[in-house]
Amino acid sequence: MSKISFVHLSDIHFQTWSGNEGDIDTDLRDSILTDLSINANRQLTDIKGILITGDIAFSGCAEEYANARSFLKQVTDVFGINESSVYCVPGNHDVDQNIPKKSPVVYAAQNALDEASTLDNADFQFRKHLEDMCFGDALFKTIQNYNDFAEPFSCCTNSSMINWKHAIDLDFNMKLKIYGLNSSLISNADDHLKGENRPMFVGRAQIPHRDQNTIIMSLCHHPPELWKFYDQIQAKVNKRMDIQLYGHKHEHSAILNENNAVLYSGAAHPVRGNGWKPRYYWFTVECIKPKDERIIVLEIYPRVLSDDGDCFHPDYEL
Numbered sequence: 001m002s003k004i005s006f007v008h009l010s011d012i013h014f015q016t017w018s019g020n021e022g023d024i025d026t027d028l029r030d031s032i033l034t035d036l037s038i039n040a041n042r043q044l045t046d047i048k049g050i051l052i053t054g055d056i057a058f059s060g061c062a063e064e065y066a067n068a069r070s071f072l073k074q075v076t077d078v079f080g081i082n083e084s085s086v087y088c089v090p091g092n093h094d095v096d097q098n099i100p101k102k103s104p105v106v107y108a109a110q111n112a113l114d115e116a117s118t119l120d121n122a123d124f125q126f127r128k129h130l131e132d133m134c135f136g137d138a139l140f141k142t143i144q145n146y147n148d149f150a151e152p153f154s155c156c157t158n159s160s161m162i163n164w165k166h167a168i169d170l171d172f173n174m175k176l177k178i179y180g181l182n183s184s185l186i187s188n189a190d191d192h193l194k195g196e197n198r199p200m201f202v203g204r205a206q207i208p209h210r211d212q213n214t215i216i217m218s219l220c221h222h223p224p225e226l227w228k229f230y231d232q233i234q235a236k237v238n239k240r241m242d243i244q245l246y247g248h249k250h251e252h253s254a255i256l257n258e259n260n261a262v263l264y265s266g267a268a269h270p271v272r273g274n275g276w277k278p279r280y281y282w283f284t285v286e287c288i289k290p291k292d293e294r295i296i297v298l299e300i301y302p303r304v305l306s307d308d309g310d311c312f313h314p315d316y317e318l
Contacts, residue, residue, distance in 0.1 A: 003285070005047045007281070010052065010053040010280070011091070011268060013271060029071055032278075044282055047085075049086070050086045051245060054093075055092070055094060055267075056068045057146070069149060087178050088219070095187045097142070106138050113129075123203045126203050171286075172287050172289050174294060179208050179241070183221050200228065202230075215285070216241050218245065223248060223249060243285070245263050247265050249264055250270050252315060263281065266279025282300075283299060
């Protein structure tokens with residue numbers, strides 16, 4: 001089997017008008033498709049998935065997801081893979097903020113997590129709302145349009161499946177388990193009041209269980225430094241999640257720790273403004289066994305839009 005490959009996109013921010021005659025970002029998306037078609041197809045083998053770490057849409061409405069689905073169909077067509085090879089998680093822009101504005105039940109459920117003063121209490125509130133016999137999906141109502149979009153990819157998140165999981169075989173009896181986390185449970189209009197670095201909730205129930213002969217690759221929109229109570233779960237997260245993919249910050253970085261690799265993707269399709277610099281990743285995963293020990297090899301290919309805005313090339317500044 002040898003190497004398997006992935007494309008990591010984040011913060012695509014599709015709008016209702018994406019793709020119309022006046023959309024200058026159509027050229028940006030065409031540049032991504034050209035880069036994948038020419039360069040990724042030449043350098044990568046065995047493409048297993050298109051990984052999207054949130055903010056697929058801009059305001060969580062259905063039309064934005066229709067535009068995203070059309071683009072992702074073009075991406076999968078480049079590699080001749082099925083659309084079921086798309087793996088995604090929601091970000092704060094995938095939240096329909098009108099829902100907590102109009103639903104006291106949803107807003108109260110979000111506030112119960114947001115106002116919890118301890119990790120134990122936050123986890124209790126989370127469990128209590130999941131078990132609510134009348135409103136068990138209250139915390140997930142804000143991403144209904146995301147779930148409709150993600151259903152064909154088996155990447156929904158709801159009260160009966162707070163995290164999705166997909167396994168891929170590696171060599172030497174190893175598996176790679178892709179694990180999707182929803183970090184946008186409490187995202188709402190209060191984000192604008194509390195700032196883009198408002199802490200989000202990821203609780204202990206969302207941390208993967210131990211799994212022998214398995215490498216866990218997690219997808220999450222908000223990086224862990226923006227999780228409430230992260231200092232209390234950091235050690236366990238880093239032991240359980242071997243390859244961690246994040247978005248949100250619109251910055252590229254790769255951090256290689258003793259036990260894991262943490263990849264922050266730049267925005268593939270950022271809102272235009274100062275410092276506008278679209279970025280994304282390809283990477284490969286391989287299990288080798290030079291002697292008696294199995295080793296996971298990760299090769300990273302960061303991509304950045306050229307200064308003239310005409311094409312993507314390697315990001316040597318990473």
